[in-house]
Amino acid sequence: MDSPHKTKSLSTSLFFLFILLSTNLLTLFLSSTFNASSCSFNPTIPPTTTTTKDNQYPSPKSPDVSTEATNNLDLSPEFLAFTSGQLLPFGVNINFDSDTIYPPVGKACTQFPKELNTFMSYKVNGSCPDDELLAQKLLLKGCEPLPRRRCRPAAPSKYVEPYPLPTSLWTTPSDNSIVWTAYTCKNYDCLVNRKYREKGFSDCKDCFDLQGAEKSRWTSSKGGGVDFSIDEVLATKKPGTIRIGLDIGGGVATFAIRMMKRNITIVTTSMNLNGPFNNFIASRGVVPLYISISQRLPFFDNTLDIVHSMHVLSNWIPTTLMHFLMFDIYRVLRPGGLFWLDHFFCVEEQFEQVYKPLIESIGFKKLKWVVGKKLDRGPERREMYLSALLEKPLNNSW
């Protein structure tokens, strides 16, 4: 935790990461990737060289499942059963232009054979192991999508159903709706109060307290700064034309809940980083989507009215991945759709050299573009936020 040196050094990347975490931001992915440490942050992502060193297990003989059945003797039978080509019962399907279907898994799965085999070892037709943490680590380092399994997931023995709407929106759900094994906290009281009781960092540490900071997020703009309000954002479009969208890394989905009140349907992506974020979002009554920022967004081109993301897209993400991600957001937005990039965090040099040109190159029109200094850790760190409201052009967006 020294002062930052050169912007591009590895230690600095980790340092920024630490800042990000220690300031309670809504970052996804971090607690797991933090453990995986150094190699995960190599910005050029050459998959074969970085992961094997970092990985405590020997690299698999054949990292490529698509070359089917050659060198995958050390992969578990259930994994092979799932990923092997399977003949379509009615022969060639003209939509597929094939008579075979290959159920997909993340390309990186086979680079982690030991964890993968542990994940795929279970009693077929029986109960799955209680292994959420293993599954999420595998997913976060690139085994995404995870392979399907033929077993029943761990669940509380006496599940308590959610509260009815609208009570569910702002009420902490029952502890008996959660399998707590993967988390430090073992009940909601612990999660709600961890900002007072716990010293270290956790992602979205104060988010489970619905009476705390969540209560007022996005309700008012603070005088032209980086905090836009939902209403000022919606006011940039004709009333009623923003109807469906996505919140990337949306914490406990308070954004979706505020939008629901305005008859706007938002799907929220979240990881379960030391907390049952997905279950909590679902208990509140909005849709959680369990995908990382690495995965292609599961929406068709030119379809969504709005994409929002707060505190997640920032300098912990390898630049090439960020570039692909920004284009993917552009892809799923419809012409005239809005991308609300909320509190993008970096340091000023990075912003000028990397992120500003990157964001400007995608093709969005700028409706709002506010840069604010982040001074809480001292101006010499030159930390900053960008909040931007970007619009996909209505005409000639291709």
Ligand SMILES: *[C@@H]1O[C@H](CO)[C@@H](O)[C@H](O)[C@H]1NC(C)=O
């Ligand atoms: C990080 O690693 C430590 C020690 O290996 C382990 O006990 C802990 O559960 C890990 N935390 C996460 C979030 O993976």
Ligand SMILES: *[C@@H]1O[C@H](CO)[C@@H](O)[C@H](O)[C@H]1NC(C)=O
């Ligand atoms: C699982 O169930 C299916 C369908 O009943 C059956 O064909 C299969 O033999 C079962 N497998 C095992 C390992 O029990």
Ligand SMILES: *[C@@H]1O[C@H](CO)[C@@H](O)[C@H](O)[C@H]1NC(C)=O
């Ligand atoms: C949401 O939809 C309901 C039912 O169509 C309508 O009565 C209500 O006025 C709408 N609310 C807003 C904020 O548009």
